[in-house]
Amino acid sequence: MKSGMKVLVIDDEPQIRRALRVGLEKFDYRVLLASTGEEGLDLAASESPDAVILDLAIPGIDGFEVCRQLREWSHIPIIVLSVRDSEDSKVRALEMGADDYVTKPFGLRELVARINAVLRRTSGEQAPEQTYFSCDGLLIDFIKRTVTIDGKEVHLTPKEYDLLKYMATHADRVLTHGQLLTKIWGPEYVQDHHTLRVHVANLRNKIEKQPERPRYIHTETRVGYRLRTGEPVA
Amino acid sequence: MSGKLSALFKNWQAELHNDVMPYFLVLAVIFFTTGIIHLVGADSNMAVIPMFYVLAVQAVAYFLGRGPALYASLAAFPIFDWFFVPPIHDLHVDDPYEFVTLCVFVVTALIVGQLTALARSREGEARHHEITSAALAEASWTVASELDTNAALKRVLGLLARLDSFEQAAILLPEGEEGYSIWSAYPAERQKSIEKDIDKRAFKYAFTSARPIGLDDSPHWHKAVAVASDKLEIYLPILTDERVLAVLYVQMRMYKSLSADERRILESMVHYLTVVVERDRLVKAEARTQALREADRLKTALLQMVSHDFRSPLASIKSSVSCLYEEGGAPLDDETKHSLLNAIESDTDRLNKMVGNLLDLSRLESHTWEPIRENIPIEELVGATLDSFGSEENKRIEVTLDPNLKFVWVDSVQIVQVLRNLLENALKYSPKDKTVELRTIRKPDAVVIEVLDQGEGLPKSDENKIFDPFFRAAEHRESFVRGVGLGLTVSRALVEAHGGQLKAYNRETHGAIFRVVLPPAPPENALSETS
Numbered sequence: 190m191k192s193g194m195k196v197l198v199i200d201d202e203p204q205i206r207r208a209l210r211v212g213l214e215k216f217d218y219r220v221l222l223a224s225t226g227e228e229g230l231d232l233a234a235s236e237s238p239d240a241v242i243l244d245l246a247i248p249g250i251d252g253f254e255v256c257r258q259l260r261e262w263s264h265i266p267i268i269v270l271s272v273r274d275s276e277d278s279k280v281r282a283l284e285m286g287a288d289d290y291v292t293k294p295f296g297l298r299e300l301v302a303r304i305n306a307v308l309r310r311t312s313g314e315q316a317p318e319q320t321y322f323s324c325d326g327l328l329i330d331f332i333k334r335t336v337t338i339d340g341k342e343v344h345l346t347p348k349e350y351d352l353l354k355y356m357a358t359h360a361d362r363v364l365t366h367g368q369l370l371t372k373i374w375g376p377e378y379v380q381d382h383h384t385l386r387v388h389v390a391n392l393r394n395k396i397e398k399q400p401e402r403p404r405y406i407h408t409e410t411r412v413g414y415r416l417r418t419g420e421p422v423a
Numbered sequence: 424m425s426g427k428l429s430a431l432f433k434n435w436q437a438e439l440h441n442d443v444m445p446y447f448l449v450l451a452v453i454f455f456t457t458g459i460i461h462l463v464g465a466d467s468n469m470a471v472i473p474m475f476y477v478l479a480v481q482a483v484a485y486f487l488g489r490g491p492a493l494y495a496s497l498a499a500f501p502i503f504d505w506f507f508v509p510p511i512h513d514l515h516v517d518d519p520y521e522f523v524t525l526c527v528f529v530v531t532a533l534i535v536g537q538l539t540a541l542a543r544s545r546e547g548e549a550r551h552h553e554i555t556s557a558a559l560a561e562a563s564w565t566v567a568s569e570l571d572t573n574a575a576l577k578r579v580l581g582l583l584a585r586l587d588s589f590e591q592a593a594i595l596l597p598e599g600e601e602g603y604s605i606w607s608a609y610p611a612e613r614q615k616s617i618e619k620d621i622d623k624r625a626f627k628y629a630f631t632s633a634r635p636i637g638l639d640d641s642p643h644w645h646k647a648v649a650v651a652s653d654k655l656e657i658y659l660p661i662l663t664d665e666r667v668l669a670v671l672y673v674q675m676r677m678y679k680s681l682s683a684d685e686r687r688i689l690e691s692m693v694h695y696l697t698v699v700v701e702r703d704r705l706v707k708a709e710a711r712t713q714a715l716r717e718a719d720r721l722k723t724a725l726l727q728m729v730s731h732d733f734r735s736p737l738a739s740i741k742s743s744v745s746c747l748y749e750e751g752g753a754p755l756d757d758e759t760k761h762s763l764l765n766a767i768e769s770d771t772d773r774l775n776k777m778v779g780n781l782l783d784l785s786r787l788e789s790h791t792w793e794p795i796r797e798n799i800p801i802e803e804l805v806g807a808t809l810d811s812f813g814s815e816e817n818k819r820i821e822v823t824l825d826p827n828l829k830f831v832w833v834d835s836v837q838i839v840q841v842l843r844n845l846l847e848n849a850l851k852y853s854p855k856d857k858t859v860e861l862r863t864i865r866k867p868d869a870v871v872i873e874v875l876d877q878g879e880g881l882p883k884s885d886e887n888k889i890f891d892p893f894f895r896a897a898e899h900r901e902s903f904v905r906g907v908g909l910g911l912t913v914s915r916a917l918v919e920a921h922g923g924q925l926k927a928y929n930r931e932t933h934g935a936i937f938r939v940v941l942p943p944a945p946p947e948n949a950l951s952e953t954s
Contacts, residue, residue: 202595273779274779274782274783274836276836294771294775296768376553382797383797383798385795386798386799386800386803387800389803390800390802390803393802393806394802399822400802400806401801401802401805401809401822401824402805402809402817402822403802403806407806407807407810408803408806408807408810409807410807410835410836411835411836412501
């Protein structure tokens with residue numbers, strides 16, 4: 190990770206802003222602070238930061254609206270700060286274009302890991318299109334449409350393959366049920382969570398050694414799924 | 424329009440029946456008596472004949488009342504004269520003595536008839552009175568002895584059936600803005616048809632204005648209810664202190680004003696119903712107060728425990744931070760600093776968890792956190808639970824899944840939290856080098872998820888208390904193993920919100936079992952388990 194990346198923090202609590210500034214500067218980030226959504230949008234436009242950390246509950250225009258407006262003109266990674274038990278707002282923020290979320294209260298290590306992950310991803314997305322995906326024994330060949338685990342080929346149905354490929358090309362991102370259903374099945378299936386669950390269960394049975402302790406496809410309860418390439422940071 | 428006409432026609436018929444028919448009957452009786460006199464040959468004895476007629480008049484008076492009796496006396500006079508007084512078949516009376524006999528007969532018949540009718544009506548009144556007082560006495564006994572509101576209402580309504588032309592009755596409660604609901608109906612099996620007869624506007628009028636409808640001929644009832652019916656519909660508000668509690672609806676078979684007696688009975692019954700309904704209201708209010716008081720007591724206890732359990736991590740954080748300030752004294756080495764910071768972090772985590780549990784408990788108690796059930800693959804549920812533990816802890820968790828259990832019908836957020844609490848608890852109370860086990864079992868009528876530990880087991884006398892808020896086994900209370908207060912309480916509440924049970928047992932060997940029993944998925948949700 191090259192140093193000097195600019196991170197914009199939008200949060201109305203001065204204590205959190207101060208703690209994040211000190212903490213992130215220790216990790217060699219340059220930190221921009223905003224206490225309202227308006228201020229945050231202005232800074233995002235004038236300073237073009239590399240990532241945004243956005244509290245959903247801010248006065249004035251709220252976090253969702255900031256998310257939506259940012260996405261109108263920018264692909265800048267957004268990590269939202271949400272409170273416990275707010276799956277609905279997590280889903281909403283993700284579907285409005287947020288890249289990830291961290292639940293308050295959080296540790297600095299966790300936040301930095303998430304920032305690094307989204308930055309890695311966005312820089313990866315700009316790279317030329319990969320013809321394969323490889324992670325810890327899982328290899329997906331996008332040209333031959335084959336999947337192997339530790340060299341052994343596994344047979345997936347077309348839907349399972351599409352699902353896995355989509356998650357692999359969006360690795361380490363939380364993909365909401367709605368996003369996956371819309372992408373793989375079509376917008377008319379957006380509510381059909383059960384179909385998605387059954388397919389993910391079948392997919393896990395084929396590619397995971399222990400489906401109840403998944404290595405690749407992790408569940409974000411009531412939100413969606415995430416294909417993890419590295420170890421989680423808790 | 425035709426409805427009104429037919430109602431009028433029926434009324435007229437009824438009046439005809441009541442007012443004119445007896446007079447035809449009287450003529451028939453008199454002619455019948457005349458025939459009898461002829462038949463028994465009593466016409467030879469002028470002294471016996473009047474006896475027969477007086478008897479007939481008396482019978483008429485007894486069965487038909489004063490008017491017909493008078494009519495019978497007057498009608499018997501010319502018939503007696505025509506058939507029996509010489510010259511026969513002539514109204515002319517020759518013998519002045521016979522004339523006197525006739526006159527005495529008429530006077531006697533009149534007096535006897537009127538007296539009989541009077542006695543009869545007195546007797547009727549007395550009997551009616553008796554029925555009325557019996558009904559009222561029974562009503563008062565019912566109200567005093569029957570403490571079950573619904574049974575008391577039913578019995579009091581049943582007593583109304585003793586009114587002569589009673590048809591049906593019901594007690595109505597307001598429901599929503601405009602509607603009503605039937606609280607009790609008599610006869611109960613006719614509730615559906617009674618509902619059809621009730622006029623919503625009449626109910627609303629009686630309920631909001633606290634004025635009766637149909638009890639008298641006051642014009643407001645005609646205005647309020649344009650009933651095109653041959654039946655009398657009555658709506659009586661059941662009220663206390665100017666507050667209407669309910670409305671009594673009564674339908675009488677015939678359309679006519681109530682007699683003073685009937686009105687009196689109805690009014691008394693309303694009084695009795697008021698007592699029953701008001702008592703019901705007070706009992707319910709009392710129960711609510713009791714529940715509130717109990718909740719209040721629990722909250723106070725909880726608050727005391729919370730403040731205690733919150734204070735200890737806060738005190739620890741505060742002292743660690745003070746140490747780190749290093750004001751005066753020797754500087755701290757890095758290792759000490761690190762351990763102080765570790766303590767602060769784990770204490771804040773603990774506080775955070777306690778706040779979460781407390782919030783969950785209050786949401787569960789106020790029923791604002793109802794489970795959103797979905798068919799969840801069991802691996803997904805278990806996987807999401809295990810994901811929340813670090814890799815070190817995961818090494819200590821063994822999982823055994825029943826291959827016959829594929830899906831569970833649960834709120835995944837809530838049940839993941841339950842399993843996480845149970846596993847956390849199991850890990851905490853088991854020795855560090857021992858494993859804990861999570862296993863699922865498919866039963867014909869239930870889904871069972873168990874968490875087994877290898878700790879010291881549950882305290883013998885406290886087995887059921889572990890689910891109490893802030894309980895921690897006595898021997899652990901002051902030890903290094905720190906509980907997260909409400910974890911088990913919240914877990915049990917969550918499982919119960921799913922219609923399931925969470926129980927704890929001691930294992931035969933060593934340790935404890937926490938068993939979650941959940942209802943299986945409803946059959947209509949037994950969706951296909953393949954793609």
